[in-house]
Amino acid sequence: MTATTRVLVVEDNEDMRVAVAAELRAQGFQVDEAADLAAAEAALTRGDPDCAVFDRMLPDGDAVAYVGRRRQDGWTVPVLFLTARDTVADRVTGFEHGGDDYLVKPFAVPEMTARVTALCRRQGERRSPVLRHSDLEVDSARRQVRRGGVLLTLSDKEFAILEYLMARPEQAVTRSELIDHCWDTSNDPMSNVVDVVVRRLRAKLREPELIHTVRGVGYRFGDARSSS
Incomplete structure (x- = not known):
């Protein structure tokens, strides 16, 4: 990743958020952390990251619905959903509302990092290098x-x-x-x-x-x- 590859991690479980952020930073990413959708919205007003990682169920709402609304406004940041919901219908809903990847809890943090890396690379390929x-x-x-x-x-x-x-x-x-x-x-x-x-x-x-x-x-x- 380049020195400016940024990831937004939105997760209300502090232990998980800290672990995910620490692993991403260890891999060279710059990381913004948010515990709910309101904090995520505030972080996004400062500029779009290269990828966003959303826990699906947050204290102030369903991240799938939030991302869906942003997609309707033309938001193009790649999104990885983290969730305990593992049915086919849940995964389809996530993709239909603008998710680019879907990882079911519990998961291995290195796998999550690999998925974020792939999403950031895909986003970078869309930009003039x-x-x-x-x-x-x-x-x-x-x-x-x-x-x-x-x-x-x-x-x-x-x-x-x-x-x-x-x-x-x-x-x-x-x-x-x-x-x-x-x-x-x-x-x-x-x-x-x-x-x-x-x-x-x-x-x-x-x-x-x-x-x-x-x-x-x-x-x-x-x-x-x-x-x-």
């Missing part, structure tokens, strides 16, 4: 960055921030957005840490500068302009 601007090229699939044909060595966070900014050319991106996308919920940094990472990233990218400070907001990726 290479971002380009001028002489800068970011290959998300290979996690490689080149400028002027020269391969650059970036840290995970540097790569994550560059990929996120580059996918939003000429848009002002706040430090909070970068924290939400490039750090998971178990390790939120202070905003000055973002500034430190951006400063290192700028040095590695060299001139002409492509990451610009937007005063009072955050950063913008693109060509220089006097309003930045």
